[in-house]
Amino acid sequence: MYQLKTEADFDSAHFLSGYTGKCSNIHGHRWHVEIEIESRKLEKNGQERGMLVDFGDLKKDLKELADSMDHTLIYEENTLRPKTLEALDEEGFHLVKVPFRPTAENFSEYFFRKMKEKGYPVKRAVVYETPNNCAAYRETEEETEAAWL
Numbered sequence: 155m156y157q158l159k160t161e162a163d164f165d166s167a168h169f170l171s172g173y174t175g176k177c178s179n180i181h182g183h184r185w186h187v188e189i190e191i192e193s194r195k196l197e198k199n200g201q202e203r204g205m206l207v208d209f210g211d212l213k214k215d216l217k218e219l220a221d222s223m224d225h226t227l228i229y230e231e232n233t234l235r236p237k238t239l240e241a242l243d244e245e246g247f248h249l250v251k252v253p254f255r256p257t258a259e260n261f262s263e264y265f266f267r268k269m270k271e272k273g274y275p276v277k278r279a280v281v282y283e284t285p286n287n288c289a290a291y292r293e294t295e296e297e298t299e300a301a302w303l
């Protein structure tokens with residue numbers, strides 16, 4: 155089995171609606187995302203001969219997703235009042251609405267699915283919310299112990 159990993163970062167603000175504690179307030183993180191892909195086969199011909207995929211393509215596709223959230227306020231749908239959204243919009247702030255509570259866990263599933271939609275054989279996505287705290291998502295239950303960092 156061959157495995158590749160690429161990483162990307164983005165800076166954004168978020169808050170946890172319904173949370174009791176400091177994370178209910180708007181605060182920022184430098185989010186760090188890692189995507190691992192795996193395959194038994196390598197390309198046999200052409201430009202990508204001997205590669206699972208070209209690192210350049212993998213890196214570019216993850217960066218596009220990360221860039222779409224960079225320097226934004228990420229908020230869960232239905233957690234900000236319309237007049238608040240209107241006021242932030244009038245100020246020219248960039249907001250990203252997500253259909254989930256913006257936790258590290260949910261972001262790991264989000265990046266896993268988005269990269270899978272782009273056609274990559276994704277094994278695992280890991281999202282660091284702080285340098286010490288990360289969450290991971292994968293679809294299989296195998297290697298539960300070994301797969302954790």
Ligand SMILES: Nc1nc2c(c(=O)[nH]1)N=C([C@H](O)[C@H](O)COP(=O)(O)OP(=O)(O)OP(=O)(O)O)CN2
Pocket residue numbers: 170177181256257258259283284287
């Ligand atoms: N399982 C999860 N727990 C928490 C999440 C999460 O995504 N998944 N998120 C938060 C908050 O967003 C918070 O920003 C992070 O929490 P915390 O570790 O307290 O943040 P810091 O590292 O900045 O803590 P300091 O001790 O102030 O340095 C909460 N929990």
